Amino acid sequence: MSTTVAPPRPVYEPPAPTPPATPAPEFVPGAPPPAPLWADTWRGIAKENPVLVQMLGMCPTMAVTNVMANGIAMGLATTFVLVGSGLFVSLFRKYIAHEVRITSYILIIATFVTLADLLLAASFPEISKALGPFIPLIVANCLLLGRAEAFAAKVGPVRAVADGLGMGLGFTLSLSAMSAIRELLGRGSLLGIDVMGPHWEPWVFMVLPPGGFFTLGLLLITVAWVAELRRRRREALA
Amino acid sequence: MSNLAWIFVSTLVVNNFTLVMFLGLCSFFGVTAKIGTAWRLGLANTFVLIITAFSAWVLNTFVLVRTPYLRTIAFIVVIASAVQIVEMAVKKYFPVLFRQLGIYLPLITTNCAILGLALFQTSRHYTLSEGLVFALGAGFGLTLALSLLASIRERMEVADVPVVARRMGLVLVAASCLSLAFMGFAGMGSQ
Numbered sequence: 001m002s003t004t005v006a007p008p009r010p011v012y013e014p015p016a017p018t019p020p021a022t023p024a025p026e027f028v029p030g031a032p033p034p035a036p037l038w039a040d041t042w043r044g045i046a047k048e049n050p051v052l053v054q055m056l057g058m059c060p061t062m063a064v065t066n067v068m069a070n071g072i073a074m075g076l077a078t079t080f081v082l083v084g085s086g087l088f089v090s091l092f093r094k095y096i097a098h099e100v101r102i103t104s105y106i107l108i109i110a111t112f113v114t115l116a117d118l119l120l121a122a123s124f125p126e127i128s129k130a131l132g133p134f135i136p137l138i139v140a141n142c143l144l145l146g147r148a149e150a151f152a153a154k155v156g157p158v159r160a161v162a163d164g165l166g167m168g169l170g171f172t173l174s175l176s177a178m179s180a181i182r183e184l185l186g187r188g189s190l191l192g193i194d195v196m197g198p199h200w201e202p203w204v205f206m207v208l209p210p211g212g213f214f215t216l217g218l219l220l221i222t223v224a225w226v227a228e229l230r231r232r233r234r235e236a237l238a
Numbered sequence: 239m240s241n242l243a244w245i246f247v248s249t250l251v252v253n254n255f256t257l258v259m260f261l262g263l264c265s266f267f268g269v270t271a272k273i274g275t276a277w278r279l280g281l282a283n284t285f286v287l288i289i290t291a292f293s294a295w296v297l298n299t300f301v302l303v304r305t306p307y308l309r310t311i312a313f314i315v316v317i318a319s320a321v322q323i324v325e326m327a328v329k330k331y332f333p334v335l336f337r338q339l340g341i342y343l344p345l346i347t348t349n350c351a352i353l354g355l356a357l358f359q360t361s362r363h364y365t366l367s368e369g370l371v372f373a374l375g376a377g378f379g380l381t382l383a384l385s386l387l388a389s390i391r392e393r394m395e396v397a398d399v400p401v402v403a404r405r406m407g408l409v410l411v412a413a414s415c416l417s418l419a420f421m422g423f424a425g426m427g428s429q
Contacts, residue, residue, distance in 0.1 A: 058263035059350045110311040133357040136310045140350035209258050210417040217410030224402040
């Protein structure tokens with residue numbers, strides 16, 4: 001009669017002391033990958049330029065760019081709203097319920113637009129009069145809601161401000177370029193200073209509404225052309 | 239011509255919301271790839287525009303008299319709620335139309351034509367009937383512009399254009415020509 005040898009009883013081992021709890025990196029679905037701050041800013045200026053690449057915020061792009069001063073003022077006002085709303089959307093991101101987020105973002109944006117509207121009316125009344133209802137219309141600029149939803153609601157406040165600044169500067173640069181072309185050809189001046197001389201025959205077409213569509217169309221074709229040239233050069237080198 | 243009829247014609251063609259005043263360009267370029275979607279979205283917009291005109295008149299007359307600095311915030315909240323109500327109503331009573339419009343229905347909130355209508359109605363001191371006619375003209379003008387550009391784009395699909403102009407560049411130049419045609423109405427009614 002064979003006896004089965006009982007397996008050695010497991011010896012109780014106290015659990016290894018857990019390492020001091022480090023907060024696990026917070027997981028947010030759809031969050032943008034981590035990037036240095038300068039990359040957050042640069043992205044809006046070049047690679048994801050709101051006007052020339054993403055085609056967002058088209059209404060102010062065309063409506064106010066017939067004179068360069070208006071274009072720059074519009075760009076800076078939008079930058080102010082982008083930075084302010086980005087900061088606050090990011091600060092409140094953990095307290096805003098998912099179902100009411102769009103309304104909450106719109107309210108934050110509308111607050112900053114009202115601020116920008118009143119500030120502009122107080123400090124530059126002529127520009128404020130020339131822009132008219134297009135300053136309050138910044139609320140309906142899809143760029144702002146787009147950045148709040150896609151970026152600011154998913155990252156910390158510092159990155160949100162960097163992104164808002166980059167998007168705003170990219171927007172301002174595109175608006176300045178468009179308004180410079182339109183004012184130079186349509187009035188022969190830049191920022192109100194006569195450039196082309198007394199013999200210049202102004203192209204009235206450029207300051208009229210069709211000129212806005214036309215200028216942006218040609219700018220987009222130029223951007224696509226430069227991208228195509230660079231692609232071809234890369235292929236030739238490879 | 240009577241005042242109401244003149245407001246209608248003026249917003250429909252002379253100061254067309256999309257092609258001359260540059261309002262609602264996101265949907266103008268975003269949803270005009272197919273003519274079927276284009277005119278349906280135009281009509282949905284018209285409906286929201288009329289509701290907005292009425293709400294803006296109520297706000298201006300009874301609420302914003304003493305607090306004009308709340309104008310932007312009040313308008314956008316009312317528009318967002320109006321779009322939400324329209325969305326629920328369409329979903330319940332016209333489920334087929336709801337599926338066809340899809341994401342574009344909630345996106346009407348950020349259509350600057352809607353907020354622009356409320357703001358222009360305020361700055362021009364329109365009465366209720368004038369505001370409603372203004373909304374109707376703006377909505378039909380929007381539908382007209384969307385359908386025209388959608389027809390042009392459907393034709394351009396089969397055209398042989400250079401690679402660099404294939405994405406949005408050529409569409410913008412086509413919109414420029416369309417806008418130039420509408421400039422022919424400029425000066426009408428100025429006497």
